[in-house]
Amino acid sequence: MSTPHSPDGETLLTVTRRRQAADGVLDLTLARPDGGPLPEWRPGAHVEVLLGNGLVRHYSLCGDPADRSGWRIAVLRTSASRGGSAHVHDELHVGVPVGVRGPRENFTFRAMERCLFVAGGIGITPLLPMVAAAEAAGVEWRLLYGGRSLASMAFLDELAVYGDAVRTVPQDQFGLPDLAGYLGAPDEKTLVYCCGPEPMLTAVEDLSRTWPAGTLRTERFQAAQLPSDTVDSAFDIVLSGSDVTLRVPADRSILDVVRDARIPVPSSCTEGICGTCETEVLEGEPDHRDSVLSVEERESGETMMICVSRSRSPHLVLDL
Structure with missing residues (x-):
């Protein structure tokens, strides 16, 4: 039995x-009305x-990947919604x-020695099934989970x-988590997965530069x-x-210009966080400003998110 779709690919x-x-x-x-997988x-x-x-x-799937009867998401109600x-x-x-x-897989889990x-x-959502996968694979793992208070931290049960x-660090009791102490010394046999508010992500990125x-x-x-000194040309x-x-003017995105030319390009967030508009680069050097590609993927210059x-270089040749 096929999954019901609207004309634009929506399930x-x-x-x-x-x-x-x-x-x-x-x-x-969320599940199919007919109960199908x-x-x-x-x-x-x-x-x-x-x-x-x-x-x-965009919401992370936080259920069991083996359970295809439904997709589980968790949504934080934000004051700045x-x-x-x-x-x-x-x-x-x-x-x-x-x-x-979807689903879309920009933040996939890969088992490592540690x-x-x-x-x-709410950054716990994509990590919840990763933790289960690490446990099932027999990987050595630890989780540091911070939040405003225990009452605000989902899935503690x-x-x-x-x-x-699992170490939980409610800020109202213990302050901010000791990220440096938790991460420890650089280790090529360890993978670090992080999701959360921007200050936490920035701090972990800074601590992981070595x-x-x-x-x-x-x-x-x-x-x-x-960066504050970023210039658009x-x-x-x-x-x-x-x-x-x-021609892409300084005040417009590649996506805007391509759409004006009536070239169909899939896109969604327009903020460089979902990966929907990823496009192959055939020639030229992209100026990456997305939050999807890894350092290695950026250095390769093979694809880019054209929304941001x-x-x-003076020009780019894109596979469009």
Whole structure:
């Protein structure tokens, strides 16, 4: 039996379960109305949830990848919500239909001899199935999980089964977690997975600069801040499929210019965090400004996120 799709590739699902996972955190399960299996996914994957009125939000899958009967997400209601989290909390009740695209895998888990997980607040969501995968694979692992308070930290009951491998650090009791002490010395046999608020991600990135390349993997829920001295310049792009050359002004994105030329390109977040608009670069040097590609992927220059990234060279040739 096929999965029901709308013309734009959206999968039509229904909310089948809803519970409060912590203060301000809603735990939802989405499933096919006909009960059929959903596509496979791996720990770290996320889906795009279409909330109506043009709102599209990206949420990590935090359930069991082996359970294809439903997709589980958890959504934090934020005071600075632009409408997404408020809509989820106020409108997505059991039985309500919702459009979903994906899953997308930009933050995939790879078992290593040793894994260190660092979660801040709702950043626990993509790490929850990673921890389960590490445990199942017999990998040595630890999790540092920080939050404003115990009441605000979701899934503590599920994490309790791992005992001392999980360290919870509620800020109202213990202050900020000791990231330097937790990470320790650089180790080429250790992978670090981190997801949380921007200050935590920045701190972990700074502490990991001396670690071997590829040992830190992060996921952001919002775009990283660009340096204050960042300058945008105009450049040309060549679309290899039509040999058309387009000028990208300093105040516009590649995605904007390509769409103006009526070239269909998939995109979603327009902030460089979802990976939907990843495009192959055939010639030229991208100026990467996304929060998806790893250091190694950026250095290779093989792809770029055209919603935010620009060019260091006078022109780029793109596989469009």
